[in-house]
Amino acid sequence: MLLQRGNKMRNISPSFTFQLAVTLLACAFLLVPAVMSIMAGFTANYFKGISSGLTIKWIIEVWELYADSIGRSIILAIACLFFTLIIGIPAAYALNQMKPRFARILEEFVSLPLSIPGLALALALLQLYGTMSGFRLSSWFILTGHVLYTLPFMIRSVLAIFTAIDLKALEEGASSLGASSWQRFKDIAVPNALPGILAGSLTVVTLSIGEFNLTWMLHTPLTKTLPVGLADSYASMRLEIASAYTLVFFIMIVPLLVALQWLSTRTQKIGESR
């Protein structure tokens, strides 16, 4: 194996060099703006450049200005996760037990919010609930939008793992041993679907934290979230603060994305080992 590799290293072909160059160029294209932006968040004065010195004062300022937006986003994401879990898992369980054709139609309905632009969805919510001012002005209004938008991801993720583990056969096994439908749900369905539930949860949290379209329409000046605050800072603050805000956003979202990637590969493996 090692020898083979050694051989390959020695005969580097022109096409390999070309491919490497293209790859590196593409990486640079994607990464340089991000690096520039992050650097801007640390630079004392962006117009003078790095020579003006490095500082974390912009980050502190972002925290002072937008801490409540960041906090609200985290709470919203957790609440959104809570609701998608208690609605999504039983819904996926029910879909899995239905006749395939019927289940497919229902799944399409549930997934409908994905194919409608967030702005249109928000407009519909405003038209329907806009007059209920207590609800309209609270964070619950935004939460409703987030649950509507993220629920299909939870349902699909859980439904996919139910299919991958052949839940129907497992349930027949459990019912032959006397388990009622509630016992089958809690002893068999949920524990074996955990990787899918986790993957769905991470998707929901990531989407909820990053959601802008819907939230921008639904928010009030008192119910700003992280991405809405980001847009706000881009529009009205100096560039260094906007960049520092981007950095804060990165710090929150990147670990979630990495965990999501890791989990989805794991879930795929479970599907394949069957």
Add this chain to the structure above:
Amino acid sequence: MSGTQIQLKSCSKTFPDGTRALSPTSINVSPGEILALLGPSGCGKTTMLRIIAGLESPDETGKVFFDDSDVTSIPIEKRSVGMVFQSYALFPNMSVRENIGYGLKIKKISTEKIRDRVDEVMALCQLEGLGERNIKALSGGQRQRVALARAVAPQPKILLLDEPLSALDAGLRDQLRDELAILLRSLSITTVFVTHDQAEAMAIADRVAVMQKGHVLQIDDPRKLYTAPDNAFVARFVGAANELSGRLNNNLFSLQGGSLQLPEGISAVSDDKIYVRQEAIKLIPPSESELKGKVLSSTFLGNSQKIVLSDVCERLVNVITDPFSKYEIGQEVGLLIQVEDILVLRDD
């Protein structure tokens, strides 16, 4: 464990799309009996098993009885059946021990009693020392035994097995077939199992129901099925049989290679065909027989030898004979067939 009688009364099954998986069927399984449902795929055997289990309900007229109680509308979880699935359906989130004990846990039996019963069943199924293993760390044969142990642990009234050995390699299957036969007999639970493998059915069952296209063609003990099949399909399915075609005139059956004297009263044969098992044909010198053939090939099989003959009738004739007699290719041989070995069958 005392036996429970199973009765199916005109159970049929029509699926919503109109396919008839099972034609109206009535069968009785005696207490403690082991019945095999044997047939090719799509013959309705699994549907029948699932009706007994309560995983499918029969069409309206059908009724299922366990002893004297009508269980037709009782769901599987209340029927007290143990079931071994083709895929085993073991729970990946539980250890071997937890899998086997799950049915007992559902019954709310005390932890110590569960432990004792699980130990007992694990010993019975030769699973000692594997209790803490993860299901994924088991071999195919071990999984099969865990599935069986899990099914029998709660002491079910009846035991149902759906192709219990089909997921295993051929070699392992032969070994486990004998083990399963011994084990099932020692349990003396009324058992119904589904298989497409006639050797498996013959080895394990007290009686075999041969099925085709949703009908039960014949239910009998294995020896009776083999020696006195009701029709050609059964004859061919439970063991290889030669089909000899010729012309019947009075009691003389004339073929390409000569003639055979059939007993009186056999003249009602349709299609002018008779069937003879491969090992029921003896090879003798051509001068001593009215029926002759030519050796096309001989294959040494270790404990026996397979001779293929041409020129007996339109089809080739297979003969299983002793392994050490020498036959030359092209050699002429005589065929000796005892009258009682001739199967006269309705065509399928």
